[in-house]
Every structure is written in C-alpha cells, then in structure tokens.
C-alpha cells in the first residue's frame with residue numbers, strides 16, 4: 001500500500017497519494033512515517049491546512065529530522081512562485097535602467113565588468129554567480145570567464161569620482177571581509193562600522209555586519225542590522241535571509257520561517273534559505289504544545305505572531321473557528337505577495353551626492369518592530385495606501401510619509417488588540433482578500449512606468465554640478481560624447497560606430513592593443529547599458545545634441561544621389577549592369593565602412609565604376625548603382641555582399657569621403673521609343689537575341705557552366721522593349737557575359753537608346769562569329 | 774571634402790590650451806590639417822639648445838591612419854634620415870586611432886633623448902653611432918649648432 005502511495009506521489013498524483021496514506025493509517029494505525037507521507041501529499045497538493053495537521057501528528061508520533069520537511073519546503077516555495085510570477089516582468093524593467101547598481105548585490109558597482117550582452121556587474125558578484133546567466137536580460141553566456149574581462153575603465157573612474165565615500169566604504173568593507181574570512185569577526189565588525197559611518201545607506205555593509213554579529217551569536221544586533229537591510233532594499237533576497245538567520249538565532253522560529261519564505265519569494269534558488277526554512281519549520285513543529293487546549297491558549301497569548309496563529313489553527317482546528325484557518329494561510333501568502341510587490345515597486349532613494357542617509361532617525365523605532373506582527377486589519381489599510389502610485393514627485397522615497405506608508409502603524413498588538421483581531425477576522429470573508437492584488441497592482445504598474453520614463457533610471461542620485469563633466473564620457477576616437485557606447489573585454493569604451501571603424505583597419509583595441517578578434521567574430525555591438533543610462537540621465541542636453549548630429553550624418557548619407565549636390569559613394573572596381581547580379585568580396589577598410597554606412601542609412605546602394613588607370617581617383621565617367629540584397633560577414637570583418645545592378649549614372653564631379661571615392665552624378669535612362677518604329681525594333685531585338693543564343697550554344701560546356709553560375713541563364717526577351725527605363729534585362733545580361741573590353745562595355749552602358757545598344761551588340765556578335773569561324 | 778572633423782578641432786584646441794612643454798604645434802591658416810611644429814632639443818641630449826622644425830600633416834583618413842611627420846631641420850640621428858623622415862613605430866604599424874598629435878610629438882621628443890641605433894633609418898649614422906658613440910654624439914652636437922640654432926622655419 002505504502003509503495004502505491006509513494007508511486008502516486010512520485011508521479012505528482014498527490015490526491016491519490018493522500019487517499020492511500022489515509023486509508024493505510026485507518027487500517028494499520030497511526031505511524032510517524034505514514035503521517036509524514038500524508039502531510040507531504042497534502043502539502044504538495046496545496047492543502048496546507050490538512051498538511052500541517054498531518055505533520056503535527058507525525059511529530060507527535062516519532063522523531064522527524066529537518067531534512068524530512070523538504071517536500072513542505074518545496075510546496076511552500078511552489079505556492080509562492082505561483083503568486084509572484086505575475087510581477088516578474090516589472091522587476092526586469094526596473095533592473096534594466098540601473099546606472100551604478102549591480103543587479104546581483106543591489107549595491108554600488110564595485111570593480112565593474114561589462115559582459116557580452118552589455119550589462120555590468122561587480123567583478124566579485126559575477127565570479128560568485130555560477131549560473132552564467134545574465135540576471136538582467138536572461139542571456140546565457142556559456143563561455144563567460146570574469147577573469148578574462150577587464151574592469152570597465154570609464155565607468156569605474158566615474159564611480160570613483162562621483163561616489164568617493166562609497167568607494168572608500170567599499171574598500172573598508174573588503175578589509176572587513178578579510179578579517180571575516182579569518183574568523184576575526186570583531187575586527188570585521190569594526191571595519192564594517194567604520195564603512196557605515198562613511199556610507200550609511202549601503203545595505204551591503206549592514207548585511208555583512210549582521211552576518212558577523214550572527215557569527216558572534218549577537219543575534220539582537222544581527223537582527224537590527226538585517227532589518228535595516230530589508231528596509232533599504234526590500235528587493236534584495238539576501239536581506240531577508242540575514243533577517244531569518246538572526247530570528248532563528250533568537251529562537252523566533254515562526255518569524256524566521258516568514259523571513260526565509262520572503263527571501264525565497266524573491267529568489268527561489270537560494271539553497272541556504274531552503275535549508276534554514278526547513279530547520280525553522282522543524283523547530284516550529286517540534287515545539288508544539290501538548291494536546292491541551294489551555295496550554296495552547298497560553299502559548300498563543302504569549303507569542304501572538306501571525307505564523308503562530310497559522311500553525312495553531314492548523315494543528316488544532318477545534319480551538320479555532322474553522323473558516324479562519326484557511327484565511328490565515330491566505331494571509332501568509334499575502335505577506336509574500338506584499339514582499340514581491342514591494343520589491344518590484346521599490347525605487348532606491350535619491351541621495352544628495354554620496355553618503356547622505358535616506359534613513360530617518362524616527363524610522364529606527366518603526367524598524368524595531370516586525371511589520372508582520374501587526375493585526376490583519378491594518379494590513380488591509382496598508383494595501384489601500386500602497387495603491388497610491390509611487391511617484392517620485394508626490395513624495396520622495398525616504399521621507400517620513402513613505403516610511404509610514406511602507407510600514408503602516410506597526411505596533412506590537414497587546415492582548416486587547418488580539419481580541420479585536422479575532423473579531424475582525426471572523427467578520428471578514430476570505431473572498432475579500434482575493435481581488436485585492438489585481439486591482440491595486442495594475443494601475444500602479446502603468447503609472448510607474450510613466451514615472452520611470454520621466455525620471456530616467458531607477459538609481460538616479462543627485463550629483464553635484466562641479467563633478468559633472470561631459471569629458472568623462474567622451475569617446476577617445478571621435479572626441480565626442482559616446483554615441484551607443486560599447487565596451488570591449490579589455491574594459492575600454494567607444495562609440496559603437498567608432499570602434500567598428502577601427503576594426504576595419506586592425507583587430508586590436510585602439511587603447512591597449514589587446515586582441516579584439518573574438519569580439520569582432522561575435523559581431524558584438526551591444527550597447528553598454530549603464531553608460532548609456534548615465535548619459536541620458538546626467539547629460540541629457542548633450543545627448544540630444546549628439547543624437548541630432550548622428551541623425552544628420554545618417555540623413556545626409558541617405559540623401560545620396562537625391563540631386564546632383566548629394567554625392568553617391570563609389571566603389572571603384574569593375575562595371576555593373578542594370579538587373580545583373582554582382583557578388584562582391586569586401587575586405588578593404590574603406591569599403592567595409594562604405595557598406596556599413598549604406599546599410600545604416602537605409603539606402604542599401606552605392607555606385608560602381610570601373611578603374612581605368614593606375615590612379616583610381618580617375619574612375620570611369622559612367623557607372624551603375626549596385627543594390628545590396630544581402631550581406632554575409634566573416635569572423636574577421638570581411639564580408640560577402642550580394643548585389644544587383646540598378647540605375648545607370650554619368651559622373652559630374654569626383655570627390656572623397658572617409659577614405660573612399662564619391663561622385664556627383666546624373667542618372668540615365670533610355671530615350672522613349674517612338675511607337676512608329678516599335679515593330680522594327682522588335683524585329684531587331686528578335687534577331688540579336690537569336691544571334692546571342694547561337695553564340696552561347698557554340699560555347700564549350702565549361703564556359704557555359706561558369707556563366708550560368710555567375711550570372712544565371714539568359715533572361716527571356718521583353719515583348720515590349722520600351723517599358724523599362726534601362727531597356728530589357730536580357731541585353732544587359734549579354735553585355736555582362738560577352739567577352740568584350742571594359743571600354744566597349746562602358747560605351748554600351750552610356751548609350752541612351754535601346755536601338756543603338758542593339759546595333760552595337762550586333763556588331764560585337766558579328767565580330768565574335770567571324771573570329772569563331 | 775567634408776568639413777574638419779570635430780576630433781581635429783578638439784585636438785588642436787587642447788594642444789593650444791595645454792601645450793606639450795618644449796613643443797609648439799600651430800595649424801596652418803590655409804589648411805587646418807597641416808601643422809608647423811617646433812621641438813626644443815631635450816636637455817642632456819646632443820640636440821640640447823637646438824630648435825627643430827617639423828611638418829605634421831593629418832591625412833584624410835586620420836585618425837584611422839597615422840599623421841605624417843617630417844623633420845625640416847637637418848639632424849644627425851640614427852632614426853631620422855637626410856630627408857627628415859622618422860623611423861618611429863607609432864607612425865607606422867603601431868599606430869592606433871586612440872593616439873593623438875600630442876602622443877606623436879611626445880614620442881618624437883623622446884626619440885631625440887634616446888636614439889635607437891638598433892632600429893636605424895639612416896644606416897651610416899647608425900653605424901657611426903654603434904662604432905663610436907662618443908664621436909657620433911659630438912657630430913650630432915655639431916649638426917645641432919650648425920642647423921638648429923638661430924634658424925628660421927623654412928617655408
């Protein structure tokens with residue numbers, strides 16, 4: 001029977017498993033193992049009230065180790081992640097707009113390294129995170145080796161300049177960490193405290209100090225610091241973990257359970273939190289009062305936590321009113337929802353330069369009291385308050401109102417309050433709870449994103465005017481403000497466009513000569529997001545100007561050939577012909593640039609002229625536009641460009657730009673065909689087409705194959721040769737294929753009449769025919 | 774030809790506002806890519822006391838290709854030939870677009886302080902330098918006195 005139950009459990013058939021366990025208990029009598037199996041089945045099936053009931057029986061009947069609670073932990077985490085999955089996207093958008101904040105530790109970037117996807121993290125955080133997954137964009141970087149990425153120089157310099165105190169504090173913290181590793185916790189605490197005196201808004205310092213106090217068994221101090229961490233960064237899972245550890249140390253297991261669950265609600269992968277959650281649950285379940293309603297009553301009054309109420313109600317339903325029990329679990333869920341909600345809506349406080357504190361003195365009193373010891377009624381009010389959009393304009397975070405809003409009236413309820421709590425609970429319908437989350441979250445979401453757009457990045461801090469220098473964000477190649485900054489693995493930043501241009505010439509970093517071959521091979525041009533965000537947030541005017549310049553440059557390029565004043569780029573190589581394909585291998589730096597500019601400006605075309613002398617600046621007087629159909633890049637930056645001929649042009653003036661030739665041109669088209677001579681023209685076309693086919697037929701098979709490989713087969717004849725301004729395609733195909741001198745081809749290209757071109761072709765074919773016979 | 778790139782304008786401004794000690798570089802009024810450069814012979818070198826005139830030109834591809842620099846004043850130096858051409862790696866294959874006019878001028882000044890006869894341009898001078906450094910240095914001093922003192926920039 002038990003095997004059957006286990007099998008049902010392992011196939012996620014928890015209802016069946018529970019049924020079998022229940023029957024077995026009825027038949028074989030109560031046993032700890034059976035109750036545990038039953039409890040696990042209920043828990044995984046989401047029936048927590050019944051689950052706790054069964055766990056308590058298991059604990060009464062025998063020894064249960066903390067490890068045995070793993071299914072309960074899994075089930076609790078599962079139920080949390082289901083509730084919080086809806087707010088995930090929002091959290092992402094907040095992360096994306098960070099400038100100086102590391103998403104992994106939520107602290108000021110320390111030794112920042114920028115990875116392939118353009119996101120930046122502290123080196124230590126990146127080394128510690130073994131998932132190889134970018135926590136901002138979710139891209140997995142299989143070959144990520146933080147040791148091979150050098151510090152982002154521009155960003156690091158900027159952070160040191162703008163936040164000197166925080167940087168000094170980070171150094172002191174590192175000193176403290178060294179002592180921590182040597183288990184000299186008291187010295188570590190001294191360093192952390194000194195760091196806090198410099199930068200008292202850095203949650204990492206409090207977190208580390210809390211950790212050290214924990215190690216010294218000074219749990220009350222550890223808790224005090226952990227509470228500060230949670231208040232500063234309610235979006236940081238580790239803060240709740242620290243709080244949970246301190247509470248665990250203090251023997252406040254019920255609250256510890258909640259704290260660990262809060263941690264897991266934000267990040268369900270924190271293994272140590274899972275471990276401590278099961279330990280805490282174990283302690284809670286082990287400490288159950290004997291089966292004595294009066295003892296339970298005393299216990300409840302002595303320690304009236306919400307979780308206690310939850311546990312109590314689950315274990316002795318008869319002492320509580322039945323409908324409250326379900327409600328209590330909903331409240332636990334509500335706490336988790338609040339945690340996630342608050343984390344995703346959290347905006348780090350604006351600070352006046354570095355070191356200014358957002359924590360107000362009177363907030364300390366509020367902090368000492370756990371917000372979850374409050375009565376449920378006030379929690380309801382808290383939601384109403386929360387539904388006021390968190391706009392920076394209306395109330396700056398860190399102000400007394402916002403502290404109050406976040407931690408509404410958290411007073412320890414006395415016995416009298418507890419009674420009213422009971423009555424309120426009774427009067428409240430469980431269903432009232434449900435619609436709360438959707439209604440108060442959705443309007444907030446859209447308002448928030450608007451506010452975010454207006455105020456820019458979420459971690460914007462006030463920087464004093466004399467520290468703001470646009471030269472700190474200047475590209476060392478163009479001497480202008482970065483435009484779409486990219487960062488190389490060697491830590492150097494450039495405008496994307498500038499670096500591309502450098503890499504046309506050499507595959508090493510212009511600053512330090514490190515090889516960029518791999519960077520080039522990956523064709524990486526992902527913007528360094530935090531640099532971009534800093535530019536947009538602190539140098540808005542300069543950024544707009546810079547953007548305008550770039551757009552003007554692009555617009556200028558896009559106007560090529562629009563009139564005789566706007567030069568077209570000219571590739572000096574061979575001749576192209578209308579509608580005839582022309583594949584090109586691009587390796588010269590200047591033409592790499594030319595192709596990029598063609599693509600970026602959207603023109604996707606350039607002129608092709610023949611090189612007629614040693615001096616290529618003397619390119620042919622006539623040419624043909626080549627339209628880009630496809631570009632295939634090789635790892636080393638060369639490319640294969642698939643083009644097809646377009647309009648013909650006559651060169652009016654020659655010039656140069658960015659190293660390649662340009663020309664002022666006039667576009668050519670065939671003279672309109674007089675309807676009177678059309679039949680004559682059609683006859684001529686017919687004859688030449690036949691001559692051409694004859695010539696083709698006489699070619700050796702190898703030649704024929706080569707021609708069709710390069711140019712395809714001969715196009716069909718146009719019944720009406722006057723419809724195309726370039727004349728019929730087939731004629732251009734012949735001109736490209738026939739073995740004639742470039743100068744002859746050029747003359748044919750320049751002709752403005754199809755008839756004239758046909759007659760010239762006739763002569764060529766006659767000549768070739770004679771030579772053949 | 775397009776207008777002067779912003780980079781050249783900025784570099785010129787910065788050179789003017791914060792000149793390299795012992796070096797002046799003034800753009801030509803007619804062509805802003807053309808600079809008249811004067812380098813003072815470094816102290817404790819055989820060129821001390823001399824003023825050397827150079828010509829610096831920023832080609833169309835600058836900064837993708839290196840500036841073109843040439844000594845106009847005759848100089849006895851193993852890495853500079855009779856025509857004033859300079860053998861300096863950063864002007865050739867070691868050029869990087871992140872280098873500037875300033876770095877080029879500083880490198881030339883350094884080359885005067887530390888001639889490198891192992892990577893010669895003028896083999897005769899280099900041979901003399903390697904065979905008898907003392908007399909080569911004396912020759913360089915003599916050249917400096919003769920060509921680089923009281924001289925006016927050539928037109």
Ligand SMILES: [Zn+2]
Nearest residue numbers: 102105122125
């Ligand atoms: Zn970090």
Ligand SMILES: [Zn+2]
Nearest residue numbers: 117119134137
């Ligand atoms: Zn990323």
Ligand SMILES: [Zn+2]
Nearest residue numbers: 475478495498
């Ligand atoms: Zn740039």
Ligand SMILES: [Zn+2]
Nearest residue numbers: 490492509512
């Ligand atoms: Zn580099």
